[in-house]
Amino acid sequence: MSFLHFRESTTPPVFAPAATKKDTPAIPDPQVFTITTLQPSVSGLPTVSQCAVHLELLEAFTWLHNRVYKEEALSETFGEDPEKNLWWRAVIEVAVGRFGIWWEVVNAELKAREEGEGVSNTDNGMKVLPRDLLPPLDVLMVWHSYMLNPRRYNEDCIWFGMGAMMNIAFPYEHIHEAIDDDKWDYKLSGHATRYWERITSQAPDILEEIMWKSPPKKFIKCPTCAKEIGVFICEIETKNRKRGWISEEFAVDCEDCGMNITMESLCAEKFRKDIKSLIEGGEDFRMRITSLDLQGATYLHPSSPTSFDVLNSLNTLIRTTFPEPPTLQSHPTIASIITPLDTHPIHSLLQSCYTETPTPYSLNLSLAVLRQYSFVDKMHHQLWIRSPGLMGRLPLDSIPLVRPRSETRSVVLINPPDTSGFLHRAVSRYETYFSLFKLHPGKILVPTLDVDLIWHSAMLTPAAYREYCRNVAGRFIDHNDKLSDDTLGDGFEYTSTAFEEATGGEEYGKCLCWHCETALNEKVKPEGEKEERWKIWKKAAGDGKERLVRIRVEYYREVEKRRRSGLGGLEREGLFAAMKKK
Ligand SMILES: [Zn+2]
Ligand SMILES: [Zn+2]
Structure with missing residues (x-):
């Protein structure tokens, strides 16, 4: 039901078109x-104006989504896709890659500016992303979805040592300036464009970037021999499409050692590597998703019952379960790694950082953006x-x-x-x-x-x-x-x-x-x-x-x-x- 379908029993007034x-x-x-x-409010309650900018931004996301669905030239990059869902999925995947570059560089930039006092605090001491660091719309969309999973966002910022990103506020003011509220298109300022181009050598507009270059690839490392392999995000030939990175049946054979690499094998490799880092990282090193209590917060979310003790005991359990780092031979799958830990009350929270998540983050960002898009769509219908x-x-x-x-x-x-x-x-x-x-x-x-x-x-x-x-x-x-x-x-x-x-x-x-x-x-x-x-x-x-x-x-x-x-x-x-x- 859309609000635009109306007039069941109607005699509404007729309004004349405006001349100018x-x-x-x-x-x-x-x-x-x-x-x-x-500006960020000290109360923690968003203001009416911030929420209005947020609504504008969600319309800009819809605008980007609609462009993807209408851009026939994408068939040359991603192949024919009558439903266009694969295209959208592929574009999001490219956006996640662009986000990865941006947030690392920007974190370092913010740190450098802070040391040089280049980031101005708001009255209440909170820092907002500076105007010239505003990213392109697709990158903003990924960052937005990431922050809407706040536990994982905060934990990952700690895990990656990204203190600046953990505290920087969404720049509502600059976002508002970038959006045309007639068509909802989004345009970076000259400064922001130049900054983006300098750090990425990519076009700010993601579709322009995709269409002018060869089909985008995702680079993965073979879990057996560590060879770097480039795989197409979306296979061009229909018969091979299931082999593309975004396919649910994704699989590729390593050219060097012949290993059949799947999502599961990449996720398990990430899990093994994290445990290795924990064991070799010394006493103060903490496992992914177990750090935030150190910051003075206590986590008692109903579906993830944790407290400081629980987080500590998980770290201890991993250390005692794995005196030696797990290997591909000893622990080939996620199940084989998690099973000895499954008596622990938050083992499933830990597991969820690996399942479906072969990327470095504790959350599959592409799937998070896709899920978030259903909310964007609801907002678009409510308008x-x-x-x-x-x-x-x-x-x-x-x-x-x-x-x-x-x-x-x-x-x-x-x-x-x-x-x-x-x-x-x-x-x-x-x-x-x-x-x-x-x-x-x-x-x-x-x-x-x-x-x-x-x-x-x-x-x-x-x-x-x-x-x-x-x-x-x-x-x-x-x-x-x-x-x-x-x-x-x-x-x-x-x-x-x-x-x-x-x-x-x-x-x-x-x-x-x-x-x-x-x-x-x-x-x-x-x-x-x-x-x-x-x-x-x-x-x-x-x-x-x-x-x-x-x-x-x-x-x-x-x-x-x-x-x-x-x-x-x-x-x-x-x-x-x-x-x-x-
Ligand atoms: Zn009503
Ligand atoms: Zn290999």
Whole structure:
């Protein structure tokens, strides 16, 4: 169901097309990006403006995704793919490679600048990624998905010695500058482009990079003889495609020793290497995913029950189980390595850093981006960033006073300017939601879509998020997007009850559509059944305000429909006229 399919029983007003761009309102209202700060907030709560930029960014991801699906020239690089899903998967894989270069260089750059005092702190001491280090969109997309798995992100930063990346905040301000909020395309500044080109010798635009070069390869090391082997990310010939890196059946024979290399053999090799590093790294060396308690955080996530002792005992168990580093002969598979450890309470957490994850990270970043894209898609369908309920109230009580001012394009939207509205409510719902972690330890608490958006926005400032977790929940809260539907269903019911108890009856699983949210702004009770509300149109019946809410939603829908067809906007005067008419 999309909000663009509407008019079941309708006699909505007809709005006239605008003659010039000046006669149409800017949607979203530019004020939403300036009314609160875009700098990391000391409270750890994201601001309304940060969340709005986040929504913009998710639309830019959709824009990139759509370009991949429409770019027929990719068939020359990746082969024919009627569904285009393989292309998207392959592009993400290339993006992950680009991210790997970027984050290492940028971590070193940040460290160097910090020593030279080149990174300016915000008022509260938090550091934001500087403007000229802003990466291309695809790299930003990978970084974004990585940070939305905060436990793994933080742990990996420690594991790789990337202290600067662990603390640097997502640059909402610079991202906003890079996005055109009409078409949602994303463009780096000259400085950022030059920096990127210097460190990678690659085009900032990933599709340009892919199409102008030979088909991209992934380089792997043979677990037996350590020979470096280049494999195509996506095989061009259809009959061989299953051999490509992104194929589920990926396999390649080593040219030197003949070993049949698979995902599993690469994952097991990574596991063996990590254990070797632990054994040979001395007493202070810690295994992957067991470090964060050293930073003063305690981890008690329901699905990963750990505490400082548990993390220590895992390290001890590995050391005693493997007096000698495991070898390909002694421990050829992940199962053979994990089995002697499987009495340990967090062995599955450790195992999950290796299963499906042949890359150096504790998380398969390509799969994380793919999973995250389903959230991006949900946001695209809700399209809150274009909603009339995004923030602020309508000038309903003062329509006769509203005068269009030609010098600003935002006059129809908010009068007077205020931060209330959908985003504001979502932030405060997130606050309540998060406080439930303290009241209901050990329970799986499932966020609604709006709460999840704010949660995501919060995790993109990792240092503030860690602090917020400690202050509000009393422990670090991980974000897990891999829970099963059954678990989510049960968890959601529990969370609804807990939320409603904590708020004295505020509805948790409410409808979040444009209409309901715009009505809420005006304290109007939307008419009709929840699922049907958006379809209803009544010319003059019911509450007068309800009618005005509907007119405005109708106007915004029409504008969006026209924008997608490449047509110009609608006269804002038409909106005033319709609202004034009794
Ligand atoms: Zn070999
Ligand atoms: Zn609704």
